[in-house]
Amino acid sequence: MAIPKLKLKLLIDRKAKRVLFAEVGKDFVDFLFSLLSLPVGSVIKLLNKSKMVGCIGNLYESVENLNDTYILNPIENKDLLLNPKPAVSSVGVPLLLGQEARTPGGYYMCGSYHRNVTDNPLAICPQCNHKMSTPITYVPHGTGNVGTNGAEGGYVKGVVTYMVMDNLTVMPMSTISSITLLSTFNVENVNLLQEKVVDMESIPAFPSIASYLSELNIFNTEFSQLALSSSLISGAFLPALYYNMSSKDAILLGLTMNAQGFTDLSFFQVLTAVQLVNYDYFQIMVLSSVVITGASAPLVRYLHKSSMKYKLLNRRTIAHSELNTPLRILACIHNERNALSAIYLMIATNPTKTSPINLNIIHFVEIVGHETPQIISHRSYERSSSSPNTTSQRIVNVFRSYEEKNKGRVSVAPYTVVTSYTSMHHDACKLAIEKMISLIILPFHKQLDTGFAHSGIRTMNKNVLENAPCSVGIIIDRGVLGGIKNVLDNSSSYHVAVVFLGGADDREALAYLAERMSEHPNIKVTVILLLKKSCEYNLKKMSAENRFDEETLMDFKLRTTYNKRVTYIQEEVNNGVGVVNVIREMGDKYEMIILGRRHDENSPLIIELTDFDKCSELGTIGDIFETSNYGGKATLLLMQQQSK
Incomplete structure (x- = not known):
């Protein structure tokens, strides 16, 4: 039988030295499509097992070399494995193996025609136990359509x-599609195009096509790998930026998506197995994957370690919260004194029915010995203990009593966490994320009346300040805060001051004051603005931070224009000494002082005061108040706004 030939008419761009496309007939397209029906054993036989990548070629060779003694029915089974035939062969398709499909008459049934078929006439029917020796006729797929399709096969x-x-994309040939492709390939001069007719026999066609495709640089491997990596990174990086993820997290996501593994290597092996790329290209692709993945791994580890573990996409601060919505607060409690301070602060925060407080509390208990860390939720339906024998029970009962007296204005969700001080910040931050907290309240680690400092609480506070997914406030109760209960229950006034030097933390302190305390009928508010002398406020020359400060102050003034309980004081100072003088003059006029924790260390008002910063979690100005008698017995609230 004569071996049929396949014809291709190639359209070549001589200037770019590439093939634009091939014009082919039905026989070539049928041949390409028939490749999808080839068994794996047939592919190995055609390609030569020595050219196979991986272990499939070794498996084929093992069957060849295995002695017939170890094989059941060696004549049939060995031939079935080494020379498999397509399960279905369409008429007229020039398969690489020819039309060697199963021949008609090679299948049998039992005499009772049960629904069992075999190719062995000695087989026993499982239903009637008779030999299946009655021959039946096999009808190939597509045979029934020969008459209707004009006897066309394939x-x-x-x-x-x-x-x-x-790239083996097949489409019908048309004038419009040809012109479109010329435009796609940026062909400007059609005189540089050349037609070339190629003949190839069907049996060696498979390696011949692979050779042509390799010569024509179907896979310009290095470029393909670079393009693939770039697309994977940018495909994850750009949408992440669009949805307000930080650039660091977006890069981290892109690098993770770019990591290549076993799936990619398997894909490269398949390409080499079907000879769409040669072994040299395979080596380049594998090497590129190793380099790209190897470079991505340390970058991912570095970015993941340096990225904040509990950072969120949106801002959870008081300044960014909406009006007349619940204020979600998490109070961290270590003892009963902390519990009373937190309740008194909530009273001053002025919860209302239109703007209630959702208060979550965690009573932290240090783990002892080899106990297992645990978190206990004291659900709302649990009754208060009539005989509170433990500190946790007493603390929970205090907050339950506060909730009952402020129904509709305050809701309380208490928890007890037993863990080490070095791990307490994890529980606080996780709960803050879960409950969408806007402010975490921390007690100061030092008792000012006794001078006792708790190193474990200080460690926790530092960790929370560094990792918090929201704003943080550190409360220092110097003895006056407890008096707010009686003050607010009668007509007496409770004086609160805000020291404003500028910056995100000071803006958060002012927002806390403006949103909540200034609305209480018995609280008088004083805002003390410290400015550098001869400082000209030109909005065009201001930095972004200065503009934010100015806008926040103007908004506060506008909202409190008709509030006679709000006083605004502007003090001009030359340097840090002037700042200290203003703080000293505050005396004991106020029961509470609110200020930001962090300030610009290069500011002329702060740079001279850095020597005072002995307690880093309080910041420069907070440390001045804590280490001196400035402010008298006033309670201090240090605010830190959530960082991006």
Whole structure:
């Protein structure tokens, strides 16, 4: 039988030295489509096992070399494995193996025609236990359509000319599609195009096509790997930026998506197995994957370690919260004294029915010995203990009593966490994320009346300040805060001051004051603005931080224009000494002083005061208040706004 030939008409761009596409007939398209039906054993046989990448070639060779003694029915089974035939063969398709499908008459049934078929006439029917020796006729797929399709075999119709791209994309040939492709390939001079007719026999066609495709650089491997990596990174990086993720987290996501593993290596092996790329290209692709993944791994580890573990996409601060919505607060409690301070602060925060407080509390208990860390939720339906024998029970009962007296204005969700001080910040931050907290309240680690400092609480406070997913406030109760209960229950006034030097933390302190305390009828508010002398406020020359400060102050003034309980004082100072003088003059006029924790260390008002910063979690100005008698017995609230 004569071996049929396959014809291709190649359109070559001589200037770019590339093949644009091939004009082919039905026989070539049928041949390409028939590749999808080849068994794996047939592919190995055609390609030569020595050219196979991986272990499939070794498996084929093992079957060849295995002695017939170890094989059941060696003549049939060995031939079935080494020379498998397509399960279905379409008429007229020039398969690489020819039309060696199963021949008609090779299948048998039992005499009772039960629904069992075999190719062995000695087999026993499982239903009637008789030999299955009655021959039946096998009808190949597509045979029934021969009359209706004009006796055409194969997969596609022969009245159409087809176009095959160098990436094996097949489409019908038309003038419009040809012109569109010329435009796609940026062909400007059609005189540089050349037609070339190629003949190839069907049996060696498979390696011949692979050779042509390799020569025509279907896979310009280095460029393909670079393009693939770039697309994976940018495909994750750009949407992440669009949805307000930080650039660091977006890069981290892109690098993670770019990591290549076993799936990619398997894909490279398949490409080499079907000879769409040669072994040299395979080596380049594998090496590129190793380099790209190897470079991505340390970058991912570095970015993940340096990225904040509990950072959120949106801002959870008081300044960014909406009006007349619940204020979600998490109070961290270590003892009963902390519990009373937190309740008194909530009273001053002025919860209302239109703007209530959702208060979550955690009573932290240090783990002892080899106990297992645990978190206990004291659900709302649990009754208060009539005989509170433990500190946790007493603390929970105090907050339950406060909730009952302020129904509709305050809701309380208490928890007890037993863990080490070095791990307490994890529980606080996780609960803050889960409950969408806007402010975490921390007690100061030092008792000012006794001078006792708790190193464990200080460690926790530092960790929370560094990792918090929201704003943080450190409360220092110097003895006056407890008096707010009686003050607010009668007509007496409770004086609160805000020291404003500028910066995000000072803006958060002012927002806390403006949103809540200034609305209470018995609280008088004083805002003390410290400015550098001869400082000209030109909005065009201001930095972004200065503009934010100015806008916040103007908004506060506008909202409190008709509030006679609000006083605004502006003090001009030359340097840090002037700042200390203003703080000293505050005396004991106020029961509470609110200020920001962090300030610009290069500011002329702060740079001279850095020597005072002995307690880093309080900041420069907070440390001045804590280490001196400035402010008298006033309670201090240090605010830190959530960082991006």
